[in-house]
Structure formats: C-alpha cells, structure tokens
Amino acid sequence: MISDIVAIIRDYWLLLLIGQYPNGPLGGLAATLMLSVLAIAFAFPVSIALALARLSKSPFLNWPVTALVYFTRGVPLLMLILWGYFLVPLVTGANVPAFLTMLVTLVVYQGAFLSEVVRGGIVALGHGQMEAARALGHSYLGAMRYVILPQALYNVIPSIISVFVATIKDTTLGYVINVPDLTFAASQINNQLLTQPFQVFFILAAVYYVICWSLSRVAVLTERRITRRRAGTAPQPTAKSLKLAALTDQPS
Amino acid sequence: MTSFDLSEILGNPEYVSMLVLGIEMTFIVAIGSWLLAMTLALLLLGLRYAPGPAGNAFVTAYVSYHRNVPTLVQLMLWYFGIFTLMPEGLTFWLNDHNAEATFAVIGLGLCQAAYFSEDLRSGMRAVSPGQMEAARALGHGYVSAMRYVMLPQGVRNALPALINHSVSLFKNSSLAVAIGVAELTYAVKEIENLSFRTFESYLLVTVLYLVFSLMIMAGGAYIARKADPMRSGRA
Amino acid sequence: MNTTVPSNNSPMIQLKGVRKSYGLYEVLKGIDAEVARGEVVVICGPSGSGKSTLIRTVNRLEEIGSGSIVCDGNNIHQPMPARELNLLRSRIGFVFQSFNLFPHLSAIDNIAISPIRVKGVPREAAYAKATQLLERVGLADKAHAYPGQLSGGQQQRVAIARALAMEPPVMLFDEPTSALDPEMVGEVLAVMKGLAADGMTMMCVTHEMGFARDVADRVWFIDQGQIIESAPPDEFFSRPQTTRAQRFLSDLRH
Numbered sequence: 001m002i003s004d005i006v007a008i009i010r011d012y013w014l015l016l017l018i019g020q021y022p023n024g025p026l027g028g029l030a031a032t033l034m035l036s037v038l039a040i041a042f043a044f045p046v047s048i049a050l051a052l053a054r055l056s057k058s059p060f061l062n063w064p065v066t067a068l069v070y071f072t073r074g075v076p077l078l079m080l081i082l083w084g085y086f087l088v089p090l091v092t093g094a095n096v097p098a099f100l101t102m103l104v105t106l107v108v109y110q111g112a113f114l115s116e117v118v119r120g121g122i123v124a125l126g127h128g129q130m131e132a133a134r135a136l137g138h139s140y141l142g143a144m145r146y147v148i149l150p151q152a153l154y155n156v157i158p159s160i161i162s163v164f165v166a167t168i169k170d171t172t173l174g175y176v177i178n179v180p181d182l183t184f185a186a187s188q189i190n191n192q193l194l195t196q197p198f199q200v201f202f203i204l205a206a207v208y209y210v211i212c213w214s215l216s217r218v219a220v221l222t223e224r225r226i227t228r229r230r231a232g233t234a235p236q237p238t239a240k241s242l243k244l245a246a247l248t249d250q251p252s
Numbered sequence: 253m254t255s256f257d258l259s260e261i262l263g264n265p266e267y268v269s270m271l272v273l274g275i276e277m278t279f280i281v282a283i284g285s286w287l288l289a290m291t292l293a294l295l296l297l298g299l300r301y302a303p304g305p306a307g308n309a310f311v312t313a314y315v316s317y318h319r320n321v322p323t324l325v326q327l328m329l330w331y332f333g334i335f336t337l338m339p340e341g342l343t344f345w346l347n348d349h350n351a352e353a354t355f356a357v358i359g360l361g362l363c364q365a366a367y368f369s370e371d372l373r374s375g376m377r378a379v380s381p382g383q384m385e386a387a388r389a390l391g392h393g394y395v396s397a398m399r400y401v402m403l404p405q406g407v408r409n410a411l412p413a414l415i416n417h418s419v420s421l422f423k424n425s426s427l428a429v430a431i432g433v434a435e436l437t438y439a440v441k442e443i444e445n446l447s448f449r450t451f452e453s454y455l456l457v458t459v460l461y462l463v464f465s466l467m468i469m470a471g472g473a474y475i476a477r478k479a480d481p482m483r484s485g486r487a
Numbered sequence: 488m489n490t491t492v493p494s495n496n497s498p499m500i501q502l503k504g505v506r507k508s509y510g511l512y513e514v515l516k517g518i519d520a521e522v523a524r525g526e527v528v529v530i531c532g533p534s535g536s537g538k539s540t541l542i543r544t545v546n547r548l549e550e551i552g553s554g555s556i557v558c559d560g561n562n563i564h565q566p567m568p569a570r571e572l573n574l575l576r577s578r579i580g581f582v583f584q585s586f587n588l589f590p591h592l593s594a595i596d597n598i599a600i601s602p603i604r605v606k607g608v609p610r611e612a613a614y615a616k617a618t619q620l621l622e623r624v625g626l627a628d629k630a631h632a633y634p635g636q637l638s639g640g641q642q643q644r645v646a647i648a649r650a651l652a653m654e655p656p657v658m659l660f661d662e663p664t665s666a667l668d669p670e671m672v673g674e675v676l677a678v679m680k681g682l683a684a685d686g687m688t689m690m691c692v693t694h695e696m697g698f699a700r701d702v703a704d705r706v707w708f709i710d711q712g713q714i715i716e717s718a719p720p721d722e723f724f725s726r727p728q729t730t731r732a733q734r735f736l737s738d739l740r741h
C-alpha cells in the first residue's frame with residue numbers, strides 16, 4: 001500500500017503539480033492555488049462593497065445584496081457553477097475557459113459569504129467609533145475608509161483566512177465543468193491506473209489536508225495575536241460570536 | 253434560443269417524475285446524513301469531556317481531517333477508494349442496496365459530525381464557568397449538572413451554528429451527484445440533456461433548493477426563538 | 488442579636504490548620520477557627536488576602552493542601568464517594584458574588600430544580616416550597632421571570648432562595664452585594680438580616696460594615712492567608728488590635 005502510494009507520487013508528481021502544462025492548460029495543484037488566490041483577491045473588494053451596500057439605509061442598495069446573500073446561502077455551489085457555465089459564455093459571447101467560469105462563480109459566491117464576515121466586523125465595532133468620527137467632521141464614507149474599515153478588516157483577518165480555506169476546498173467542485181485542478185488531475189491518474197483508487201484519492205486528500213491544515217493554523221495563530229494585541233486575554237466565546245463564526249466556517 | 257417556457261418541463265410527466273425522484277433522494281441523503289452527523293457529534297462531544305487525553309486527541313484528529321479535506325474528496329475517497337477495499341460480501345450487499353446513496357450518507361454524515369460537534373463544544377464553552385460551580389454548590393453531581401444546567405445552555409448557544417451547518421449539509425447533499433447518486437442536481441442535468449431547456453430546468457431546481465434552504469433557516473429560527481425563554485413570551 | 492439556643496453544643500464549622508497553595512504561592516497559611524451554631528461571622532480583609540478561597544474550601548469548591556474542615560459533623564475534605572460529597576454540598580448553602588442563576592430557567596425553576604434532581608423531592612412539594620421562599624425574599628410576583636429579566640438585587644435574592652431550598656443548616660456568602668448597584672444592596676442585606684434573625688448559621692465575606700455591625704456576632708479579619716483578628720464587631724471596629732486592621736478600616740472609611 002505505502003509503496004503503491006510512493007510509486008504513484010514518483011510517476012505522477014508533475015501532473016499533480018501543474019497538470020498538462022505546458023502541453024495543455026495549467027492544472028493540478030498550481031491551478032487549484034491560483035484559482036483560490038485569484039478568487040479571494042477579487043472577492044475581497046467585492047465583499048466590502050456588498051457589506052457597505054447591505055449596511056446602507058437605501059433599500060435600492062440594501063435589498064438586492066440581502067437577496068444575493070440569501071441566494072448564495074440557500075443554493076448549492078454546484079448549482080451556481082452550472083449557472084456560471086451556462087451564463088458566462090452567454091454574457092461574454094465567447095468560448096470561455098472553464099477556469100475563468102469557475103473563477104467568476106467563486107468570486108460571486110465567496111464575495112457574498114465574505115460580505116457577511118465584513119459586515120459582522122463592522123457591526124461588532126459598535127456605534128461609538130462612527131459617532132466619534134462623524135463628530136470630528138468625517139463624512140460617512142470618510143469615516144468608513146479611515147476609521148471603521150481599518151479596524152473591522154483587521155479584526156476579521158482570521159475569518160478571511162477561513163474563507164480562503166473554504167475557497168480552496170470549493171475549487172474541487174470545478175470538476176463538474178472540467179476545470180483542470182488538483183482533483184481533476186487525481187481523477188485522470190485514477191482513470192489511467194484503474195486498480196488503485198484508494199491510493200490515488202488518499203494522496204489527494206493528504207495534499208488538501210496539508211494545505212488547508214497549515215492555513216487553518218495560520219488563522220488560529222493570527223486570531224490569538226489579534227486578541228492579544230486588543231484585549232490581553234482571549235475572550236470567552238459568546239452566543240453572538242458563535243453565530244458569526246458559524247457563517248465563515250462552512251464545510252465544502 | 254426558444255422563448256422562456258416552464259411548461260415544457262412542468263407539463264412533461266417524465267421530467268416531473270425525475271424531479272420528484274430527485275427531491276426524494278436529496279431528502280434521503282440530507283436527512284440520513286443529518287441524523288448520522290448529530291448522533292456522531294454527541295458521541296464526539298462526550299469523548300471530548302471523557303477523562304484522560306486519548307478521547308480528546310481522537311476527536312481533535314477527527315475534526316481536523318474532516319474540516320481540512322474538501323467534502324467532495326472525502327466522498328470520492330469513500331466511494332471510489334474505501335468501497336473497493338471492503339470484503340466482497342459487503343460490496344455485493346451494498347451494490348444491492350444503493351451503494352452510492354449509502355456512501356453519500358456515510359461520507360456527508362461523518363464530515364458534518366465534525367462541524368456539529370465543534371458547534372456543540374463552542375456552545376458549551378460559552379456557558380459561564382460559574383454555572384458549573386453553582387450547580388456543584390447545590391449538590392448536583394457532574395452528570396446531573398451537565399444534564400440540567402450545562403447542556404441546555406450549551407445547546408442553545410450552539411443553535412445558530414447548528415442551523416447554519418444544517419443548511420450547508422442540505423446544500424452539500426448536491427455533492428452526492430459526483431458519486432452517481434440520482435438526487436436533485438443529477439435530475440437537473442438529465443432534464444437539461446433531454447429537454448435542451450437549460451434556463452428553465454436550472455431555474456426550477458435553483459428555486460427548489462432555495463425554498464428548501466429558506467425553510468430550514470426559518471424552521472431553525474423558529475426553534476431558536478422557542479428555545480430562548482426570554483423571547484418566547486413564557487415569562 | 489442572636490438569641491437562638493444551639494441545638495447542639497459542637498460548633499457548626501470547625502477549621503483546623505487549613506493550608507492551601509496555588510503552585511508555590513500559599514494562599515491560606517494555617518487557618519484555625521470555629522463558627523458556632525446560629526452564629527453569624529463576617530469575614531473581611533484586603534483584596535487577595537484569601538477570603539474567597541477560604542469560604543470556598545468550606546463546601547469544597549476548592550480543595551485544601553492540609554488541615555481539616557468539619558461542617559455540621561461532617562469531615563468535608565476526607566476522601567469520599569462523589570455522591571456523598573454532592574449531598575454534603577447540598578447541605579451547605581452558597582451564594583456567589585455573580586449570582587450564577589441558571590439563565591435558561593425561570594426564577595421558580597431555578598429554586599425547584601435542585602431539590603427535585605439532587606434530593607428527589609416530589610415536584611409539587613418542591614414548587615410549593617419554592618413559592619414560599621420567593622415570598623420570603625419578596626419576589627412572589629417574579630416566579631416566572633427569567634434571570635435576564637431581573638435586576639441584580641432581585642437575581643441575588645432568587646439565588647439566596649435557591650440555596651435555602653436545599654434546607655441547609657449553614658449559609659456561606661462570598662461578597663453577595665459587591666456586584667450590585669448601590670440602591671440594590673439594601674434589599675439583599677435585608678434578606679440576609681432576616682436569615683440571621685431566624686437563627687441561620689452564616690459565614691459571610693463582605694465589606695458592608697454596617698451589616699457587620701448590626702448582624703455579625705464576630706468579625707474575622709484576614710490578611711495574607713491568616714485570620715489575624717477575630718472579635719465582636721463593636722470591639723473590632725472601635726479597637727482594632729493590629730496595625731493592618733487599622734489601616735484596612737481607615738482605608739474603608741475614605
């Protein structure tokens with residue numbers, strides 16, 4: 001068993017790492033990571049905009065975003081990916097690579113999730129900060145930009161890392177539209193070998209585990225650092241903080 | 253493209269029966285794995301509080317694996333991997349009894365148990381330590397204090413997280429399509445293939461998922477409100 | 488003051504050579520003291536002197552390093568099965584600074600649950616008794632309110648009723664009024680005075696010197712883990728023997 005696993009890694013490590021590249025599109029672990037990094041990088045500004053829209057008093061901003069948030073919370077990502085696969089080419093009118101379709105879908109999906117995280121961070125700050133900033137003459141957006149967001153975003157860094165981990169896990173669903181990622185590479189290997197499915201998927205699970213576990217550790221350590229800097233001792237979880245944590249910490 | 257027409261799908265008994273079967277299977281997978289997950293979560297929680305470090309270490313490892321490996325990969329490992337390593341008799345039996353759905357329930361249930369057990373643990377940790385002391389001072393034993401003082405509060409603290417995670421479990425039942433379970437996502441792809449009505453079939457199934465998810469959220473909110481004595485108006 | 492005749496001449500609480508350390512730091516450095524039946528003892532002393540630790544060792548919420556504590560004839564810190572310790576604890580009322588009411592239970596349920604679950608009292612008897620106790624602490628109208636709907640003073644009175652429901656012959660209080668707003672202190676002290684008048688044996692950590700003067704039979708002054716003065720209140724307040732007690736009292740007045 002172990003020798004099988006070593007042999008598979010020896011024979012296929014390059015495929016697992018970069019897919020068919022340069023003879024085909026970039027794939028494997030490299031594609032998985034690139035997809036995740038790009039998705040979170042785009043989702044981040046999107047999420048701030050969505051959070052501000054959802055906090056705004058204008059129903060024209062507030063309503064559609066609330067609807068979007070509930071939509072993404074209520075519909076499986078798999079379904080959204082199918083929608084993306086159908087709609088993105090319709091909108092762009094071009095033959096779009098699966099990678100790009102997946103990226104767009106992930107930005108929308110994680111952007112909506114992340115906006116709840118950001119909103120939670122802003123709400124958790126309380127009114128005092130905004131009032132103080134307004135009293136000093138800042139405009140609403142100025143207060144957001146220079147006073148509220150820097151604090152709120154700093155405080156939610158650990159949750160942002162959790163969303164990043166969730167994104168990495170979510171990229172696996174790209175298989176429905178044949179995104180050439182790590183999972184796709186493993187399936188290819190499995191199809192070639194045929195006789196060692198356990199070994200192949202074990203390797204796959206192990207790679208994801210190492211990456212996601214390391215990042216989760218980073219999130220925990222950052223969290224500790226932030227609480228230490230802020231208050232001194234780690235606070236007891238409260239019913240309210242648990243509610244927020246449950247949002248970011250989704251299985252996928 | 254032809255114009256939007258839902259009746260193309262809803263007027264066709266074959267498609268409707270596919271949808272109904274898909275809904276049925278989605279619920280079988282979701283409810284089955286929910287029950288498995290909750291049972292396991294309570295056992296894991298018990299292990300956390302068991303004396304000695306072994307139980308705690310086991311649960312930590314269990315939770316770590318299930319939270320850091322994508323659910324889809326867990327399912328694949330079960331169905332494509334572990335299934336093939338099982339003794340032949342068991343394999344035959346499972347093949348006769350919808351092995352796909354069985355492994356979907358096992359895979360999703362085991363994974364979700366990690367989340368549920370952590371929700372419960374955080375809920376318990378949010379109960380102030382003074383509660384245990386007060387119960388002990390009144391003469392409650394450990395078990396009695398847990399049963400009547402700590403758990404009711406811990407579970408209530410955990411409710412929002414448990415509800416959220418129940419919704420994601422329901423959504424994740426769609427992953428079962430990857431190992432060939434004929435649930436709702438499977439049905440939509442079939443119907444799309446046969447009818448060429450992509451937009452209509454996607455819309456229909458999306459609305460179905462959304463409605464069911466919102467129902468779980470609303471039901472959960474109702475239970476949470478009921479469980480909160482201060483807001484239920486019993487006082 | 489207290490006029491009830493003790494039913495028995497042995498002390499209610501007897502502490503002998505009680506020592507306790509947290510790591511290298513010794514919190515209780517040999518406590519020898521007695522509380523007679525029906526006696527009210529007020530414990531005071533500077534912050535960190537070990538008052539809470541001492542009172543919590545009496546119902547074994549804290550373990551001790553050496554020495555012994557006998558309460559109502561029971562040797563509290565000897566090895567015993569958990570069940571027995573639970574029963575002993577149920578016969579020692581304890582009131583916390585932070586109330587620690589069970590927030591998921593209404594006032595009356597808070598009072599009734601332990602008699603039912605620990606002592607096996609039938610429900611009806613337990614609730615009848617709880618109703619009676621709520622009347623006694625002046626909260627008959629709040630029976631079905633939840634702790635979160637009660638003021639601090641009301642919560643603490645429910646907590647006292649909850650402890651009394653176990654019919655303990657002795658009550659311990661750890662700063663029962665120091666988490667309260669000033670206007671609520673009086674209502675809790677009034678309940679405690681009533682208890683003392685009924686002959687309850689009480690050990691009470693408090694800085695309410697008025698209460699000590701009016702109700703206590705004796706004041707223990709603790710400093711650095713030792714009882715360095717033990718005297719009737721008028722004597723303690725007018726002629727403290729040690730400079731540390733003098734400094735403590737003068738600090739308290741300012």
Ligand SMILES: Nc1ncnc2c1ncn2[C@@H]1O[C@H](COP(=O)(O)OP(=O)(O)OP(=O)(O)O)[C@@H](O)[C@H]1O
Pocket residue numbers: 509514532533534535536537538539540541
């Ligand atoms: N769990 C613990 N671990 C280590 N040290 C402790 C612990 N609990 C109490 N101490 C220390 O023991 C000493 C006595 O504590 P205790 O709570 O008995 O004081 P106290 O007299 O009740 O003070 P206060 O008036 O502030 O309530 C303090 O110095 C405290 O820091």
Ligand SMILES: [Mg+2]
Pocket residue numbers: 538539540662
């Ligand atoms: Mg104290």
